[in-house]
Amino acid sequence: xxxxxxxxLRQASLFTMLGHEDGVIAFGSTLQAAALELIKHLxxxxxxxxxxxxx
Numbered sequence: 001x002x003x004x005x006x007x008x009l010r011q012a013s014l015f016t017m018l019g020h021e022d023g024v025i026a027f028g029s030t031l032q033a034a035a036l037e038l039i040k041h042l043x044x045x046x047x048x049x050x051x052x053x054x055x
Contacts, residue, residue, distance in 0.1 A: 013037045 014037050017023030026041075028034040 014041055 013028055013034070014024070014026045017025065024038070026034040026037045028037055
């Protein structure tokens with residue numbers, strides 16, 4: 001997997017697998033930390049979507 005080979009996953013704690021409907025992977029030092037990463041990115045995505053709808 002390129003992300004693992006390049007080392008770029010050391011800077012990120014979330015990635016998606018193209019072509020997989022449920023292919024979102026988050027990780028952290030604890031389960032709670034991984035869940036918070038998912039919530040953070042979901043809220044950012046919802047904010048972008050809302051902004052697009054208002055334009």
